Amino acid sequence: MQLTDNRRQITVGVFLLVGLLIFIVGIFTLGSQRKTFIKSITLNVVFNDIQGLKTGNNVWFSGVKIGTIKKIQFYGTSQVQVFVNIEEEAHKYIHKDAAASISSDGLIGNKIIVITGGSPKFPFIEDGDKLRVNTTLSTDDIMKTFQVNNKNLVEITTDFKSLAKGLVEGKGTAGALLTDQKVAENFKAIVENLKTTTASANKMAIQMDQFSKKMNTKGGLADKLLTDTAVFAKIQASVSELQKTAKAAAVMTENLNTASGKLNQKDNAVGLLLNDPKTADQVKAIMTNLETSTKKLDEDLEALQSNFLFRGFFKKRAKETAAKEAAAKKQGN
Template identity: 70%
Template sequence: MNDNKKKITVGIFIAIGILIFVFAIFTLGSQKKTFVKSFTLSVVFNDIQGLKKGNNVWFSGVKIGTIKKIEFFGTSQVRVFLSIEEDMHKYIHKDAGASIGADGLIGNKIVVLTGGNPKFPFVEDGDVLKVNSSLSTDDIMKTLQVNNKNLVDVTGDFKILARNLVDGKGAAGALLSDEQLAMNFKTMVSNLNRITLSTAQTAQDLNTFGKTLNSKNGLVNKMMTDTAVFAKLEKSAASLQQTSQSASLMAANLEKASGKLNTTDNAAGLLLNDAKTAEQVKAIMTNLEKGSKKLDEDLEALQSNFLFRGFFKKRARDSIKNQ
């Protein structure tokens, strides 16, 4: 009885072990797509970036196969064979591309496929896909290193700039540390604000003036639209032109007359320019003045004479009557 129990117990453990082994095989096989019908595609890379046999193949974020085989191709290229599920035939076209990615930031390397253009036919077993150019993780790290170096340089430059500002070096530093310069800058800004306000006011006044000129009852509008006003203005302009011509003629005559006054071939010019004639005229005027005074004295003497007294009295009476 004891031997039978032991045999039964051992048989049960063996059966359980076999079941676990078979389950594990099917589980791993389902993960590796071992028992799924598939077809093969290949891609030729210049650098597989650590890609290994058994790594996954992804399409639109879904696992569709695994890497079946890796071998060198040509001089330095690497050919990767992909085992793809049969159901994916109707999604992948012949112009589809492949690139190497990563399962997460530091995860395993994977091959990522793109579907291609629907105008092209679907892929067949053994087709070779093109390679999509993309940045590798190493390239990204190199770019990050360059960016970090540039960032360090920029930070250093900014540190120097900040130190110069604190020390009052340069125009900006002087503006921050020199109170007088800051006040001058403040005054300049204030003046600019006033100039801006004045300019805005001038523009507004010009706009108002322009609207006034274009108003219906304005002079400019009448000049542009009213033919009667325009005719009057035209007539006034003609009159002004005629007056200007007359004034010009008068100025020419005056100039001509003044020119004659500067010569001695006429009476006025002789009087103005000949000293001898002027003296003679002066003597004549003096004699006339003396003669006039003497004539007045003679007339007074005649009025006192008894022979002419009656005549002057009668003349005085007639003069009073006529008034």
């Protein structure tokens, strides 16, 4: 009887010991998951909207869980202040300009806080520091954007449907190209003309290239014109002479214009003769009188030669003239 009682007590003791061990292991396991027994520092972040964050949600840094949300409370008029516990070992990777944002643990998982490391030129965070907020789109914002995009997509699809219908019915230029054979042939002709023009342009470019190479041929006229200073100086001198000649021709032309202008005026002798009929008649009369007088003078001279008083004089004069002509002939030979 006593042996049975001892066995029962031993059995109860073993069960109690096993239960106590399980309890202790559970506490340490949960504590390790919650990082209860790890030294930590406290940081705080002020959000306009925490999007469903709860106490106990995780805090992540570079894809690693480094802490949990300790406390959530209202801040100011409508903001929310969130206190987080961060492993003390993690603070040497996070700088004071680090930013915190709200994200999700998976597509539909619990909300979490994600911290970015910041710039190395800033010191590391310390216990009680306040992190700045990195504003990101929430799930609701993303869904609103999706709704707007879907609406735009429906409008674009409707417009494209109308456009496709118009193309099938041959409306517009594009529809005419697709349905009207004549328009399509004209368009093909335009394309062919463009090809021909392009080929001509390419040919012209090749010829211009060849011409430029000839221009650059050493020893050629173009090369001398561009590089030989002596040839250039001669050409420049020739141009100067041409300019002088052109200037002289211009002066002569101006003089001729002036002279021709004088011929059309009556303030000079030639112009008076050309433009005044009365003066011209007078000149004609004078010329007629001179001609008559000359004829009479010839007759008088002939009469004097026949006169015996002057006949010796004219014979002597004729002999002297003949002698001078003979002497001139001898000198010429």
